[in-house]
Amino acid sequence: MEEGRLFEVKRLGKGRAWFWSHACSVLLGLALIWAYRFSHMPEVGEKGRSAWIVVFCAEIWFSFYWFLTLSVRFNPVHRHTFNARLSDRFEDKLPSIDVFICTADPTLEPPKIVINTVLSVMAYDYPPEKLSVYVSDDGGSIFTFYALLEASRFAKSWIPFCKKFNVQPMSPAHFFSKSSATVQNSNLSEWTAVKKLYEDMELRIDAAMKRGNISNEIKAGHDGFSEWSPKTTSKDHQPIILIDGRDENARDSEGFAMPKVVYVAREKRPKYHHNFKAGALNSLLRVSGQMSNGPIILTIDCDMYANNAGSIRDALCFFMDEESGHEYAFVQFPQSFSNLTKHDLYSGSMHSITKVDFPGLDGQGGPIYTGSCCFHRRECLINRREYNILSKIELKCERPEIHEASISTLEERSKHLATCTYENNTQWGKDVGLMYGCPVEDVITGFSIQCRGWKSVYFCPKREAFFGLAPTTLSQALVQHKRWSEGDLQIFLSKYCPLIYGSRRTKLGLQMGYTMYCLWAVNSIPTLIYVAIPSICLLNGISLFPSVFSFWFIPFAFVIAISIVANLWEWIGSGGTLMAWWNDKRMWLYKRTTSYLFALVDTILMLLGITDSSFVITPKVVDEEISKRHEQEIMEFGMTSPLFTILSTVAILNLSCLVGGAIKVIVVEGIGSLDTLFLQFLLCAALVLINLPIYQASFFRNDGGRILTNTTLSALAIVMVAYFIPVF
Numbered sequence: 001m002e003e004g005r006l007f008e009v010k011r012l013g014k015g016r017a018w019f020w021s022h023a024c025s026v027l028l029g030l031a032l033i034w035a036y037r038f039s040h041m042p043e044v045g046e047k048g049r050s051a052w053i054v055v056f057c058a059e060i061w062f063s064f065y066w067f068l069t070l071s072v073r074f075n076p077v078h079r080h081t082f083n084a085r086l087s088d089r090f091e092d093k094l095p096s097i098d099v100f101i102c103t104a105d106p107t108l109e110p111p112k113i114v115i116n117t118v119l120s121v122m123a124y125d126y127p128p129e130k131l132s133v134y135v136s137d138d139g140g141s142i143f144t145f146y147a148l149l150e151a152s153r154f155a156k157s158w159i160p161f162c163k164k165f166n167v168q169p170m171s172p173a174h175f176f177s178k179s180s181a182t183v184q185n186s187n188l189s190e191w192t193a194v195k196k197l198y199e200d201m202e203l204r205i206d207a208a209m210k211r212g213n214i215s216n217e218i219k220a221g222h223d224g225f226s227e228w229s230p231k232t233t234s235k236d237h238q239p240i241i242l243i244d245g246r247d248e249n250a251r252d253s254e255g256f257a258m259p260k261v262v263y264v265a266r267e268k269r270p271k272y273h274h275n276f277k278a279g280a281l282n283s284l285l286r287v288s289g290q291m292s293n294g295p296i297i298l299t300i301d302c303d304m305y306a307n308n309a310g311s312i313r314d315a316l317c318f319f320m321d322e323e324s325g326h327e328y329a330f331v332q333f334p335q336s337f338s339n340l341t342k343h344d345l346y347s348g349s350m351h352s353i354t355k356v357d358f359p360g361l362d363g364q365g366g367p368i369y370t371g372s373c374c375f376h377r378r379e380c381l382i383n384r385r386e387y388n389i390l391s392k393i394e395l396k397c398e399r400p401e402i403h404e405a406s407i408s409t410l411e412e413r414s415k416h417l418a419t420c421t422y423e424n425n426t427q428w429g430k431d432v433g434l435m436y437g438c439p440v441e442d443v444i445t446g447f448s449i450q451c452r453g454w455k456s457v458y459f460c461p462k463r464e465a466f467f468g469l470a471p472t473t474l475s476q477a478l479v480q481h482k483r484w485s486e487g488d489l490q491i492f493l494s495k496y497c498p499l500i501y502g503s504r505r506t507k508l509g510l511q512m513g514y515t516m517y518c519l520w521a522v523n524s525i526p527t528l529i530y531v532a533i534p535s536i537c538l539l540n541g542i543s544l545f546p547s548v549f550s551f552w553f554i555p556f557a558f559v560i561a562i563s564i565v566a567n568l569w570e571w572i573g574s575g576g577t578l579m580a581w582w583n584d585k586r587m588w589l590y591k592r593t594t595s596y597l598f599a600l601v602d603t604i605l606m607l608l609g610i611t612d613s614s615f616v617i618t619p620k621v622v623d624e625e626i627s628k629r630h631e632q633e634i635m636e637f638g639m640t641s642p643l644f645t646i647l648s649t650v651a652i653l654n655l656s657c658l659v660g661g662a663i664k665v666i667v668v669e670g671i672g673s674l675d676t677l678f679l680q681f682l683l684c685a686a687l688v689l690i691n692l693p694i695y696q697a698s699f700f701r702n703d704g705g706r707i708l709t710n711t712t713l714s715a716l717a718i719v720m721v722a723y724f725i726p727v728f
């Protein structure tokens, strides 16, 4: 071994004692709770028996689910890379990298956002002749193509500027909006000049978008525009593949080579299913294979700009490590978000996933592939072939010989790779490439790779590697989670069920980790039980929990307290704020009672063949008024949605049960009955407290984001009906 490994791994082994004592004590607490449920169950005919059984079932589920979460707490791993060693040993042997950027809709994902992502990856600290950027446009939009063309021209100034001043983030929009003082002071003139170039470009793109067409003058500048005719729509067009900067002689303003940029809009026909993002990525896999065939592929979403110039090198420190590099199929970076509010109102940061779960999964064989911000070994992604220790694969792929003269030939030649019929009678979408038929193509593909013996890596650099856009309204956040939980549940119910397919192929810890996500949707039912039944029983004076003076109160109090404390400890310990934690708990509740429920129902309907799976794209922009409210952390409702009806119903139900229950205890039964209802009061009060934004949005707000009156009225009606249902 030459002077040391390319990366190091830190295990938090010292926490082991803490882990075991925590796990064992909670387990004991849960066992006692179960014992209480068995031994104190109301007799047949006694009031509250059914409620008791239902609540018990929910508790059994929660215990099981808690057990699954142990997997990610058992052996968290943190990694560190040594980029200097990589340069020393491999600088002239660095592999070529293909970057895949997917976009699907020029309105929801404005071209300006897309090109900032493109520009950011073009400016990586990496030999430009070894870097190719492929943009897949499922929107088939002439504006996206036009913006890309503008961007590749601007790149000629942007890339040398970034390299000269070590600019980070490498997205011009974000860089100039934050304006780095160091660059600004010492090199004001260059800074101003590049900024001006960027702003002029933005103006031109805005103008074209506003006009709604590309002027003939612009069209005359590039043959590619002729691919679009008045008949072209996003759902019906021929394959379009356009290469820019393909010219081996293309140079930036300092005379250096430029990364290649390729625009790909795969063929779309109404009769053919296009398999959403998985289909897009598979087309890119084939097209790029013809053009650059980089052995390492970075996949990112169109809103995920690169924030750290060293990420490619970081990823290579894992792939090229002499000792264990050959074991890794992909290196997943965390997805960070640039548009979160101070206390992360919609919990878009997914703090506990990125800070706790993923380091934990890494200790079990590697994180899940989450679609964006991930470097893959091309071979594993295409063939997903069995890992074999004997065949250490070298990161060398045949680079196709391409000559300047053949650009148009190359474009033509690759087009048939991006047609609707290309995949007919092939294994694409099954054993080859990204897998089809699942809204979380990323998770299922990553899992099947891991099941073939490959490991993956989770790497959190000090400076965030990527920043994207998280949902900025409640409904967007809930819909996104519906897609995820639905996809995950489908995996669980498919051949790839982690508990079955994963056994003997992966570690038990990894199976449990995947199962934890796959069963998100199922959590909806026990959670709904827990937010409704104890409260309704409270209103009816039926006790479901032990009295505060009884021995059995202790396990309940212990489990509740320790879960809250441990959760908070983890959260604060990994850099979260208290308020963000509280917001996260609210979103935890909302996701479970709405997104997950709908995911569960839709999955059942899909299994029955009644519905088909879909992919609802998360908008990257919202109108100004809404984004202002988002910045002020005011929850956004403002539309009719069954999701909001459920949220309102739960909130109003709990408020009325709390008030009704309190009146009953004080006036009718006397304060003496409080001890047996204490825990129900506590639960109900906590629910009311967490739902404060809902009462406010229903009764005290009159801005456009309030809860609409018809939602509140339906919720009230449902609560009334619930009130008259007798409790058994």
Ligand SMILES: O=c1ccn([C@@H]2O[C@H](COP(=O)(O)OP(=O)(O)O[C@H]3O[C@H](CO)[C@@H](O)[C@H](O)[C@H]3O)[C@@H](O)[C@H]2O)c(=O)[nH]1
Residues within 6 Å of the ligand: 102, 103, 104, 105, 109, 136, 138, 275, 276, 277, 280, 300, 301, 302, 303, 370, 371, 372, 439, 440, 441, 442, 480, 483, 484, 487, 615, 616, 617, 618, 619
């Ligand atoms: O038919 C489609 C639909 C989507 N996309 C692209 O897929 C990406 C992700 O879509 P988005 O609406 O932003 O979904 P998110 O929920 O934010 O995405 C997460 O979840 C997806 C799986 O549900 C993964 O594919 C993503 O990588 C991951 O970031 C975007 O770049 C889209 O342009 C396509 O290319 N074609």
Ligand SMILES: [Mn+2]
Residues within 6 Å of the ligand: 301, 303, 468, 469, 618
């Ligand atoms: Mn996204």
